[in-house]
Amino acid sequence: MSNTSFFESVEKNFEKAAQITGHPRGLLDQIRVCNSVYHMKFPVKIDGEFQVIEAWRVQHSHHRLPTKGGIRYDSMVNEDEVMALASLMTYKCAIVDVPFGGAKGGIKINPKQFGVDSLERITRRYAAELSKRNMLGPGLDVPAPDYGTGEREMSWIVDTYMALNPGSVDGYGCVTGKPVTQHGINGRREATGLGVFYGVREACGVAEDMAALGLSAGLAGKKVIVQGLGNVGYYSAKFFQDGGAIIVGIGEYEGAIYNANGLDVDDVFNHRKSTGSILNYPGATNLNVTAEILEQPCDILIPAALENVIHEGNARNIKAKIIGEAANGPVTAEADEILNAMGIMVIPDMYLNAGGVTVSYFEWLKNLSHVRFGRLNKRFEQNSNTRLVETLEELTGKKLNADEIQRIVKGPDEIDLVRSGLEETMINSYHTIRQQLKSNPACNNLRTAAFVVAINKIASDYLAMGIFP
Numbered sequence: 265m266s267n268t269s270f271f272e273s274v275e276k277n278f279e280k281a282a283q284i285t286g287h288p289r290g291l292l293d294q295i296r297v298c299n300s301v302y303h304m305k306f307p308v309k310i311d312g313e314f315q316v317i318e319a320w321r322v323q324h325s326h327h328r329l330p331t332k333g334g335i336r337y338d339s340m341v342n343e344d345e346v347m348a349l350a351s352l353m354t355y356k357c358a359i360v361d362v363p364f365g366g367a368k369g370g371i372k373i374n375p376k377q378f379g380v381d382s383l384e385r386i387t388r389r390y391a392a393e394l395s396k397r398n399m400l401g402p403g404l405d406v407p408a409p410d411y412g413t414g415e416r417e418m419s420w421i422v423d424t425y426m427a428l429n430p431g432s433v434d435g436y437g438c439v440t441g442k443p444v445t446q447h448g449i450n451g452r453r454e455a456t457g458l459g460v461f462y463g464v465r466e467a468c469g470v471a472e473d474m475a476a477l478g479l480s481a482g483l484a485g486k487k488v489i490v491q492g493l494g495n496v497g498y499y500s501a502k503f504f505q506d507g508g509a510i511i512v513g514i515g516e517y518e519g520a521i522y523n524a525n526g527l528d529v530d531d532v533f534n535h536r537k538s539t540g541s542i543l544n545y546p547g548a549t550n551l552n553v554t555a556e557i558l559e560q561p562c563d564i565l566i567p568a569a570l571e572n573v574i575h576e577g578n579a580r581n582i583k584a585k586i587i588g589e590a591a592n593g594p595v596t597a598e599a600d601e602i603l604n605a606m607g608i609m610v611i612p613d614m615y616l617n618a619g620g621v622t623v624s625y626f627e628w629l630k631n632l633s634h635v636r637f638g639r640l641n642k643r644f645e646q647n648s649n650t651r652l653v654e655t656l657e658e659l660t661g662k663k664l665n666a667d668e669i670q671r672i673v674k675g676p677d678e679i680d681l682v683r684s685g686l687e688e689t690m691i692n693s694y695h696t697i698r699q700q701l702k703s704n705p706a707c708n709n710l711r712t713a714a715f716v717v718a719i720n721k722i723a724s725d726y727l728a729m730g731i732f733p
């Protein structure tokens with residue numbers, strides 16, 4: 265295991281890149297530190313008894329507002345972890361050009377040990393605590409789902425905020441990842457996993473980089489292991505499978521399964537749902553120590569559960585050629601150096617799992633503009649395209665069938681625009697980071713290059729503000 269805490273790991277990675285940027289020390293320190301750390305303890309009545317709940321909200325950077333970042337429910341949540349996650353959010357937003365500062369929240373509970381009523385009371389109280397300190401609001405700080413939370417918790421938060429701020433015209437933008445029926449956006453649920461897929465696909469598409477790893481270009485046929493079958497892991501695995509990769513291993517907290525010939529993601533998901541465990545899936549080998557899944561043979565390893573799972577103790581046993589960090593901080597700073605020396609390509613979390621915050625940004629824009637994406641232009645584009653097809657048919661004398669016409673004329677729905685915006689973001693950002701890596705000899709891996717890109721963007725904001733003349 266690692267002796268370095270999660271936050272120390274992030275700081276170590278930051279420092280490596282910071283030295284390369286050449287910015288003044290004071291400016292780098294301002295970018296690095298957490299601007300505010302709020303630790304709270306509040307009472308909630310659970311099954312008739314008072315219970316003290318411990319929680320945090322960390323706003324890492326106020327250089328752009330609102331701040332943005334998910335809320336985690338886990339019994340291991342602590343201040344160091346929330347600070348690390350909030351820091352990563354700042355760099356992530358900068359990399360994908362989402363105009364927010366980073367933040368993160370955490371409540372130290374095991375959500376599996378509480379009924380829905382209790383979870384609702386804890387969530388609403390947490391939202392109220394944040395709201396009364398001006399730490400929740402569409403222009404202040406906008407949470408989202410993370411480990412252990414989802415659309416349901418976000419709908420409780422928005423409802424609490426609206427109750428405390430009646431008449432707030434932009435109030436629905438106080439949180440993202442809401443159900444589509446509660447001012448959410450189509451495509452947010454699967455956004456992080458889809459972003460992971462787009463990012464890894466882009467990396468695999470560069471033939472020169474794949475040749476250096478001894479791999480062929482493209483995702484098709486590549487063997488993939490996914491750790492964690494929650495929101496991010498499930499959708500990553502599903503998009504990889506649909507994109508032609510072969511899922512050979514899946515790990516969950518109760519154990520892991522491996523089959524070199526491939527696993528069907530939905531079938532495994534349903535097997536786990538009906539039997540209560542991922543183990544004993546037909547045709548697959550059981551691994552009772554769940555971490556062993558990380559060390560099985562594959563081309564691409566996707567840790568999508570929690571931080572620090574690849575550390576000094578197991579990094580040398582990794583057989584994958586590419587690690588796609590779907591989770592936040594799955595590789596410790598020490599392990600990162602070992603993997604680098606082994607020639608393994610690590611696609612860093614602060615870029616690869618940015619699909620969630622990218623689509624959260626689209627949701628926030630939708631909430632502020634009070635109109636669904638595609639509502640104004642869909643029919644217009646459809647009618648223009650129909651006229652174009654009719655004109656071409658008249659000029660050429662050829663007729664298209666109904667399916668062909670439909671494919672060409674269809675105007676964009678919200679989901680089409682969200683996915684196209686996400687794909688564009690992941691592709692552009694990957695090449696910005698890769699370009700930094702290729703053009704800057706001081707960068708020796710994608711993570712350092714990503715940090716350099718992020719630090720330079722944040723520094724230019726501070727410099728433009730005139731705080732550091």
Ligand code: NAD
Pocket residue numbers: 334409410411412413456491492493494495496497515516517554555568569570571590591592593617618620621
């Ligand atoms: P989730 O709660 O939906 O799923 C996490 C899954 O991991 C659960 O099914 C859990 O049982 C499993 N798990 C826990 N410990 C494990 C272990 N030791 N081995 C294997 N599986 C284990 O959470 P999520 O939203 O998918 O988040 C996963 C990671 O992705 C976190 O690091 C989170 O910070 C990061 N992330 C999430 C989002 C998002 O939009 N939800 C965005 C960016 C990053």
